[in-house]
Amino acid sequence: MYTEEVMDHFKNPRNVGEIKDADGVGEVGNAKCGDIMKIYLKIDEKDIITDVKFLTFGCGSAIASSSMATELIKGKSIDEAVALTNKAVVEALGGLPKAKVHCSVLAEQAVKSALYDYSQKTGKQIKGIENYKPEDPHEH
Ligand code: FES
DSSP states (O other), X not given: OOOHHHHHHHHSOSSBSOOTTOSEEEEEEOTTTOOEEEEEEEEOTTSBEEEEEEEEESOHHHHHHHHHHHHHHXXXXXXXXXXXXXXXXXXXXXXXXXXXXXXXXXXXXXXXXXXXXXXXXXXXXXXXXXXXXXXXXXXX
């Protein structure tokens, strides 16, 4: 039922951990399953994501999705990271069962929310997430 890529990223997740002096931190949660995902970004003066780490308290698909999402945005520009969709994460994982697609949505939201945090902290406008309203995962 799970692809090899999903199992691989679940068993050997890439970029696990936190970045103490992160330039942007995003935390999102899914109210239904209660899973929480946190993403940390280091961004240089050329708007390149030089480092990214994640912590996910959630299901295997959420761990695999966040691991894949961090791999997909590492070394990329802010614009490329904004454009990351949950669909791209699912595709890179070789597919997710239908009931698990929301786990990949969490990864997309965590990335956007970390970029939003970066834009708030630096006062830089990031095209595509000007009006992004991250949900507070602790409200549920
Ligand atoms: Fe909710 Fe996977 S079951 S994030």
